[in-house]
Amino acid sequence: MTAQIHTFPRSPVTVAVRPLATRFSLRLRPGHRETGEAALGLPLPHRIGRISVEGGRQALCLGPDEWQLDAPEAEADAIRAALPGSLPHALVEVTDREVTFVLEGPGVLDLLSIGIARDLSRLEIGRGARTVFDGVQAVLVREAGERFTLSVWRSFAPHVEELLHRGARELALGL
Amino acid sequence: MLLIHCPYCDETLPEPEFAYAGEAHIARPADPMALTDEEWRDFLFIRSNPRGTHYERWRHVHGCGRFFNAIRDTVSDKFAMTYRAGEPRPNLDALKEAAE
Numbered sequence A: 001m002t003a004q005i006h007t008f009p010r011s012p013v014t015v016a017v018r019p020l021a022t023r024f025s026l027r028l029r030p031g032h033r034e035t036g037e038a039a040l041g042l043p044l045p046h047r048i049g050r051i052s053v054e055g056g057r058q059a060l061c062l063g064p065d066e067w068q069l070d071a072p073e074a075e076a077d078a079i080r081a082a083l084p085g086s087l088p089h090a091l092v093e094v095t096d097r098e099v100t101f102v103l104e105g106p107g108v109l110d111l112l113s114i115g116i117a118r119d120l121s122r123l124e125i126g127r128g129a130r131t132v133f134d135g136v137q138a139v140l141v142r143e144a145g146e147r148f149t150l151s152v153w154r155s156f157a158p159h160v161e162e163l164l165h166r167g168a169r170e171l172a173l174g175l
Numbered sequence B: 001m002l003l004i005h006c007p008y009c010d011e012t013l014p015e016p017e018f019a020y021a022g023e024a025h026i027a028r029p030a031d032p033m034a035l036t037d038e039e040w041r042d043f044l045f046i047r048s049n050p051r052g053t054h055y056e057r058w059r060h061v062h063g064c065g066r067f068f069n070a071i072r073d074t075v076s077d078k079f080a081m082t083y084r085a086g087e088p089r090p091n092l093d094a095l096k097e098a099a100e
């Protein structure tokens, strides 16, 4: 006898796309960091992987001279105008460049392990990292113990999304 | 899989985040016009290729993006240490003695 399954068990992890408000890439020499902080009204963490939040703005340090800024859309113009021309910097809006996935649930570490070789159980809550997911460069943030966001460049998103859904389905089936 | 310590991120991370970038501490001659063809060839192509301790460059390309230097044993693949680009070449024997 062949039993046909019509209902699948709930997946231990959900995969969703989070619409981005506004995202900027900021490059600034370490020596100019404090001037940049004052102009933006937002602390710029100097340790890689650390995140600072002020009001609705958020900065993630990706490198010694590189930050990812997230802000509500209404603040985009203010951020564009915040840094004076006399301060050597590069501020580029990258909102449409990236697709951000939200992965949540008790199986989230297992799901990420299909594409990331890092030991993510050691990534502390409220920190992030640029890393590589199945060959695709990605920015990962641990928002909560069982919730991560994974941002990839748009052209890689269909591949990453397919892989995440397939992984979530396999975890649901206990494979 | 190799685990590599990035001196900028100060974390030990898996090899797929990194790219190898050849032998370290090779300075481009300040005045290439003053070199003979043989000297220029040696700068471009001739590397030490040792069996054992090797001073080499890596880049944390899928991370902080920085180049840094490492000392790796080419036989065992073990990393002795990594250090930031621009820092002087560490004396491995002195480090070993200090550790003992």
Ligand SMILES: [Zn+2]
Pocket: B006, B007, B008, B009, B010, B060, B063, B064, B065, B066
């Ligand atoms: Zn790094």
